[in-house]
Amino acid sequence: MFRVLFLFLPIFIFSNILKVGKNEKFKTIQSAVASSQSGDSILVESGHYKEGNINITKPLTIIGIGRPVLDGEMKYEILSFRANHIVLKGFKIINSGEDEVENIGAIRLYNSQYTTIEDNIFENNYFGIYIQRGYKCLIKNNKITSTRAKSQEGSGDGIHAWVSQEIWIKNNYISGHKDGIYLEKVINSYIYHNNSVKNLRYGLHFMFANDNVYVNNTFDNNNAGVAVMYSNNVGMVGNRFVNNWGDGSYGLLLKDISFSKIKHNIFESNTVAIFLDGATKIDFYKNDFENNGWGMKINANCMENRVINNNFINNTFDVSTNGTMVMNDFKKNYWDKYEGYDLNKDGTGDVKFHPLSLYSYLVEKNPSVMLLFKTFIVDLLDKTEKIIPSLTPESFVDEEPLMKKIKI
Numbered sequence: 001m002f003r004v005l006f007l008f009l010p011i012f013i014f015s016n017i018l019k020v021g022k023n024e025k026f027k028t029i030q031s032a033v034a035s036s037q038s039g040d041s042i043l044v045e046s047g048h049y050k051e052g053n054i055n056i057t058k059p060l061t062i063i064g065i066g067r068p069v070l071d072g073e074m075k076y077e078i079l080s081f082r083a084n085h086i087v088l089k090g091f092k093i094i095n096s097g098e099d100e101v102e103n104i105g106a107i108r109l110y111n112s113q114y115t116t117i118e119d120n121i122f123e124n125n126y127f128g129i130y131i132q133r134g135y136k137c138l139i140k141n142n143k144i145t146s147t148r149a150k151s152q153e154g155s156g157d158g159i160h161a162w163v164s165q166e167i168w169i170k171n172n173y174i175s176g177h178k179d180g181i182y183l184e185k186v187i188n189s190y191i192y193h194n195n196s197v198k199n200l201r202y203g204l205h206f207m208f209a210n211d212n213v214y215v216n217n218t219f220d221n222n223n224a225g226v227a228v229m230y231s232n233n234v235g236m237v238g239n240r241f242v243n244n245w246g247d248g249s250y251g252l253l254l255k256d257i258s259f260s261k262i263k264h265n266i267f268e269s270n271t272v273a274i275f276l277d278g279a280t281k282i283d284f285y286k287n288d289f290e291n292n293g294w295g296m297k298i299n300a301n302c303m304e305n306r307v308i309n310n311n312f313i314n315n316t317f318d319v320s321t322n323g324t325m326v327m328n329d330f331k332k333n334y335w336d337k338y339e340g341y342d343l344n345k346d347g348t349g350d351v352k353f354h355p356l357s358l359y360s361y362l363v364e365k366n367p368s369v370m371l372l373f374k375t376f377i378v379d380l381l382d383k384t385e386k387i388i389p390s391l392t393p394e395s396f397v398d399e400e401p402l403m404k405k406i407k408i
Contacts, residue, residue, distance in 0.1 A: 021045030029054055029062075029070075036060055038083075044068045044091070055080045064090030067121070070106075072096040077104040078125075084113040088120065096125035098156075103127060105156055109134050117142060124148050127156030128177065134164040139172060146176040152200045152223075157182040161189070169194060176200070180222065183209045192216060202227045202253075203244075206234060214239060219251070225270065229255040236262045244270045251292070254279040261285070264408050267292060273315070276302045285309055286408040295319055303327035311405050312336065318355045319396075326395045330355065334402040342403045353401040354394075 018032040018040060019025065026032040030051050032042045038058040046066030053076045056062075060083075069092045072078040076097050079088070093106045105127025109115055113135040121143045122128045128144040131137060139159055149155035158174035159181045161167050167189040174180035180196030183189065184207045191214035196203035203219035204226045206212065213235035219225035225241040227250075228234050234257065241251030251270035252262075256278040263285045267273035273292040276282075277299045284307045289295035295315040296307070300323025311334045312318040318335060332348070333355075340351035 015039040015041065018042045019045070021047065033060070052076045053080060054078065055082065056086055057082045059083055059085035061087040062089075062091075063087075064092075064120075067092050069094060072106065072125070074098070077102075077106075077108055079107045081107065081109045081112045081115055084115065086112060086115045087118070088116070089118045090120065092121040092123065093125065094123045096127070098126040103130060103156060103160070105130050105160075108132065109137060112137060116140070122146075122158075125156075127160055128158045128174070129160070130156075131159075131161040131164050131167060134161060134167055136166045136168075137164070138168045138170070140168070140170045142172045144172060144174045144177070149176075149178075149200065152178050155200055157205075158196075158199070160184075161186045164189070168192070173197070174199065174203075179203070179205045180219075181205070183207070183212065185209060187211050189213075190215070194218075195220070197221055199223070205229075206231045209234070213237070218242070219244065221245075224249050224253055225251045227253040227255065228257050228260070229253070230257070232258050232260070234260040236260065236265060238264045240266045240268070241270055241273065242266070242268045245293075246271060250275045253277075254282070257282070262287060266290075266408075267295070272297050276305070278302065280304050282306075283308070286406065287311070288313070288408055289318070290314055293317070297321070298328060299323070300325050305329070306331070308332055309402075309406055310334070311408070312355070313405070317357065321356065321396070330396075330398040332400050332402055333398055334405045335398065338401045338403075340401065347403055349401040349403055353398045354396060355398060356396045 020029055020032045028051055041061040044064050046068050048069045050071045070078050072095045074095050078093055078096055096106045097104050106122050106125040108130040111133045116138045118140045124146055144158040155178040157179040158177040161183050163185045165187050170192045173195045175197045177199050178201050180199040180203045182205045186209045189212045193216045195218050197220045199222045202224050203222040206228045208230050210232045216238045218240045221243040225244040244251050249271040251267045251273045254276045258280045261283045265287045267289045268291055270292045272294040273289050275297045279302045282305045287310045290313040292315045295312050295318040298321050305328040307330045309332050313336045335353055338353045340349035343350055
């Protein structure tokens with residue numbers, strides 16, 4: 001025990017607390033940072049601080065007391081972290097500069113490890129938090145909002161991570177940015193319980209990002225909820241994709257991804273709940289698809305995907321595809337449009353179900369056919385196709401449809 005205390009004793013002896021405020025020794029954060037040593041803590045009293053760029057090049061803990069405001073005056077990258085083990089808590093950080101080439105924003109981490117950004121408010125910044133080659137950093141309990149741009153081109157992302165590992169992004173609220181959270185070439189990261197709302201493009205975006213997991217997040221009213229592109233082994237569990245509605249909008253877009261699992265999610269009131277293009281070897285298990293325009297759009301270049309034990313309820317179209325080749329497996333799903341029976345009472349319908357209607361097939365080929373939506377002609381076409389299949393792929397079938405909705 002004494003040996004352990006002896007090892008840590010120098011830290012307690014030589015770390016200092018520097019105070020910043022009107023009546024304190026240091027009037028500016030810049031001066032306190034310049035006078036600090038590695039491992040020191042800086043306490044910043046409430047006030048409005050306009051200090052341009054604050055460059056941190058040593059491990060420090062910087063705490064805001066009474067929510068002091070750091071104002072970038074629409075000119076500067078407000079905080080630059082160029083060291084490991086930096087902690088930032090309790091600030092309101094506003095009005096960063098804007099540069100589409102440098103991608104500046106409120107805070108940028110340069111090769112920083114074990115850094116924590118927690119309990120801060122970000123408003124009206126270009127990028128909120130930009131992580132460049134980060135490792136084991138934690139972004140937690142921050143509110144990141146912006147109203148400065150009305151189009152994707154005029155805004156950066158709320159949280160942007162590039163070429164990073166083991167980034168934990170937890171319990172943040174992000175709104176009004178281009179992407180709520182963007183991960184490019186990021187691996188082994190965990191995205192948990194964030195609210196990504198009304199962002200201009202995606203709520204969450206993966207690009208060349210393998211071996212990541214996102215759990216229990218809500219993606220509400222974004223242009224599209226989540227896009228997973230050119231990535232492998234992504235776990236998607238317990239998330240809510242809701243109200244992502246409009247032309248070209250999706251709850252979840254899967255583009256050229258493989259070996260991933262999508263479980264226990266809720267897809268509700270999206271134009272397209274899930275759109276798959278070039279997606280292979282993905283398991284869809286115990287998800288709810290309810291009140292969407294399309295439950296799943298599966299392009300013909302998708303294969304070896306398994307859709308098992310999901311609920312499809314009150315969607316205009318449960319599934320659609322743009323080809324005649326079916327290389328995916330639908331099994332034991334609940335379909336509210338199923339009209340079969342279960343004589344032996346084993347919970348599985350005795351008649352197989354073809355979820356792909358002729359009308360959805362025709363709409364995929366010619367979108368203008370939507371003009372016939374909810375007309376007698378459409379009902380007649382679908383009834384006829386069920387009796388004498390002619391255009392829809394016969395192999396697009398659930399051989400064991402469930403009679404009751406399953407609990408996810």
